[in-house]
Amino acid sequence: MSILVNKDTKVIVQGFTGKEGSFHAEQCMAYGTKIVGGVTPGKGGTEHLGQPVFNTVSEAVKATNATVSMIFVPPAFVADAVMEAADAGITLAVIITEGAPVKDMMMAKHYAKKTNMMTIGPNCPGIITADECKIGIMPGFIFKKGNVGLISKSGTLTYESANQVCSEGFGITTAVGIGGDPIIGLSYKQLLPMFEADPETHAIVMIGEIGGDLEIQAAHFIKENIKKPVVAFIAGQTAPKGKRMGHAGAIISGGAGTAAEKMAALEAAGVTVVVSPADIGKAVAKVLKK
Amino acid sequence: MNIHEYQAKELFKKYGVPTPRGHIAYTPDEAVKAAQELGGNIWVVKAQIHAGGRGLGGGVKLAKSTAEVKELASQILGMTLVTHQTGPEGKLVQKVYIEEGADIKAEYYLGMVLDRALEMPVMMASTEGGMEIEEVAHNSPEKIVKVAIDPTIGFQGFHGRELAFGLGLPKEEITSFIKFATALYKVYMDNDAEMIEINPLIKTGDGKFIALDAKMGFDNNALYRQNSISEMRDLSEEEATEIEAGNYGLSYIKLDGTVGCMVNGAGLAMGTMDTINYVGGTPANFLDVGGSASPETVAKGFEIILKDKNVKSIFVNIFGGIVRCDRVANGILEATKLTKVDVPVIVRLDGTNAAQAIEILNNAGISNIIAASDLEDGARKAVEAAAK
Numbered sequence: 001m002s003i004l005v006n007k008d009t010k011v012i013v014q015g016f017t018g019k020e021g022s023f024h025a026e027q028c029m030a031y032g033t034k035i036v037g038g039v040t041p042g043k044g045g046t047e048h049l050g051q052p053v054f055n056t057v058s059e060a061v062k063a064t065n066a067t068v069s070m071i072f073v074p075p076a077f078v079a080d081a082v083m084e085a086a087d088a089g090i091t092l093a094v095i096i097t098e099g100a101p102v103k104d105m106m107m108a109k110h111y112a113k114k115t116n117m118m119t120i121g122p123n124c125p126g127i128i129t130a131d132e133c134k135i136g137i138m139p140g141f142i143f144k145k146g147n148v149g150l151i152s153k154s155g156t157l158t159y160e161s162a163n164q165v166c167s168e169g170f171g172i173t174t175a176v177g178i179g180g181d182p183i184i185g186l187s188y189k190q191l192l193p194m195f196e197a198d199p200e201t202h203a204i205v206m207i208g209e210i211g212g213d214l215e216i217q218a219a220h221f222i223k224e225n226i227k228k229p230v231v232a233f234i235a236g237q238t239a240p241k242g243k244r245m246g247h248a249g250a251i252i253s254g255g256a257g258t259a260a261e262k263m264a265a266l267e268a269a270g271v272t273v274v275v276s277p278a279d280i281g282k283a284v285a286k287v288l289k290k
Numbered sequence: 291m292n293i294h295e296y297q298a299k300e301l302f303k304k305y306g307v308p309t310p311r312g313h314i315a316y317t318p319d320e321a322v323k324a325a326q327e328l329g330g331n332i333w334v335v336k337a338q339i340h341a342g343g344r345g346l347g348g349g350v351k352l353a354k355s356t357a358e359v360k361e362l363a364s365q366i367l368g369m370t371l372v373t374h375q376t377g378p379e380g381k382l383v384q385k386v387y388i389e390e391g392a393d394i395k396a397e398y399y400l401g402m403v404l405d406r407a408l409e410m411p412v413m414m415a416s417t418e419g420g421m422e423i424e425e426v427a428h429n430s431p432e433k434i435v436k437v438a439i440d441p442t443i444g445f446q447g448f449h450g451r452e453l454a455f456g457l458g459l460p461k462e463e464i465t466s467f468i469k470f471a472t473a474l475y476k477v478y479m480d481n482d483a484e485m486i487e488i489n490p491l492i493k494t495g496d497g498k499f500i501a502l503d504a505k506m507g508f509d510n511n512a513l514y515r516q517n518s519i520s521e522m523r524d525l526s527e528e529e530a531t532e533i534e535a536g537n538y539g540l541s542y543i544k545l546d547g548t549v550g551c552m553v554n555g556a557g558l559a560m561g562t563m564d565t566i567n568y569v570g571g572t573p574a575n576f577l578d579v580g581g582s583a584s585p586e587t588v589a590k591g592f593e594i595i596l597k598d599k600n601v602k603s604i605f606v607n608i609f610g611g612i613v614r615c616d617r618v619a620n621g622i623l624e625a626t627k628l629t630k631v632d633v634p635v636i637v638r639l640d641g642t643n644a645a646q647a648i649e650i651l652n653n654a655g656i657s658n659i660i661a662a663s664d665l666e667d668g669a670r671k672a673v674e675a676a677a678k
Contacts, residue, residue: 027612075511075514076514076515099511100511101482101509101511101512101515102404102482102484102509102511102512103441103479103482103509103512104512106404106409106410106441107441107442109409110409110440110441110442125611137611137612138611139610139611139612139641139642141642142611142641152557153557154555154556154557154558154560154561155555155557155611156553156554156555156557156558156609156611157555157557157558157561159609159611159641160558160561160609160640160665163609163640163641180556180557182404182406182484183404183406183409207557209556209557209560210560212406212407213406213407214406214407217407233561235557235558235560235561235564236560236563236564237563237564237567238545238560238563238564238566238567238573239560239563239576240543240545242375243543243576245543245556245559245560245576246541246555246556246557246559246560246576246578247556247557248509248510248511249406250556250560254423254424254427255424256424259564275564275568276564276565276568276569276666277558277561277562277564277565277665278565278568278664278665278666278669279666
């Protein structure tokens, strides 16, 4: 078991024939992901990496029955691509692209909601179900199969924590990189109940950072709804106020969105909050051995 | 990206958002000329820096003669203005905005910002003009009226009415307020703004609404399609090292500790700072070298970190995913040839080909490069080295 994606998930790639799209699609296929085609307007009818290329998402969906799209198009066109996927009946769009304008994502997400398409990202490493399906840019070998679910705003912290969890002798069911932009798709609040319902997931790691209040919302949700142990780390305890720390959404504005307030809310919800990211693996081992 | 008050007001004018008349001046003589062109017998001399709280810091003064305009402009130009938003080091004032005086009957606050939870822009208004909105939100939240605007329908009359009646405006002023707010919404959306603050928005004796102040910030990701906004960027308002880093695709923010950090990925970069702090040290900077971590970017990273003379050691923390660690290790060695690194460099490489990478570093036999086994070990070694 896992959440959202597994070995049977059929995936298309938007921006399939581009440099990034090609490189990562190939890596995903090597991992075992069922990539059944791709979309590059103007290259329909050709083949790429042994899979058919279509001009539109709609054609691709009709021909392949794909339900998930991995999006690599450049930032200026990403909203268009997301809305096209939603319009074509894709149920989950994984948006890897970094640098999409906030206004565009706001519009695209509004439309995606209307068609009930879930989105992950943008500006994220994607989603991986260990040993089954990788839709994104993460190094697959770090994610050994196990019983820990992972939700993270940061790419490299996802790798760091998955690696620690595996070094402690545990492993990952599914890891989702939700991205650090001001507007993102699936977040803690939507993903936590999926892990709660997944019988193979026994504990959940949640990596947050400064800015916004998604972690606070998650804390309230955990208190009421989540029975499985949750380990959390919030990055940016030492970040200055009013400065954007790499991610577009990682900024303490007007004194709100600090690591301290998020850590306090999570602790109040019964979450094991670690102060140092080096302690994530140990904390997971502790809650699982209880 | 942020812009100056006078630039925001120029933008407002294009959209029909009323502002007082004014001119920018770089010298006291230009200030006098600006006042003469504006006419009248009362002017405001306003320091133009990217920070709020200018009035309290002594950067906004009223003049009742052109002689006084000259005197105040001479005082303000070249001063280092310290406000609660500039930090203790303050900001050098290089230009002043000379504005006609206004007949103020009432002061309000009006602002727009993205509500990340609602995923929609919100417009906020308050009767507490001139007060910091965060302070009002904290002390008397009932004095703030807020409307979220679904971008697929845009700003409607009802949004405007909710704000106007919420402010307690009399019936005859509602239309004029809605016109103002509608134009402001258009400024926000058309220009990919991420924040607009008008504090105060004033009502004049004859019932007109005017933006007496203006503060605007924009979505950096959208600047590629906002040429006229990009042109307003004032590099002198930004940290020189941060700009330089940006030119090389590095994201750098200077802090005041002693342990320099070079990390791939923004989250891990923050996490590394937090770990340094956790083991008893102080991070000197945030630095995300991005995905590739090539010799050139790593060398540039060292160079930028070492510009800060407080730096006593550097912690390189790379989790190799698609980027192979052996390449990064070679990059680090290459980088030490390109730029002189005279502090201990603690290197932690994990992920793809980590074992080979550590071997490469150890075989190189460079005395100030120290390998670390994991994140905490690296942080401890870097903090110890900085304390020596």
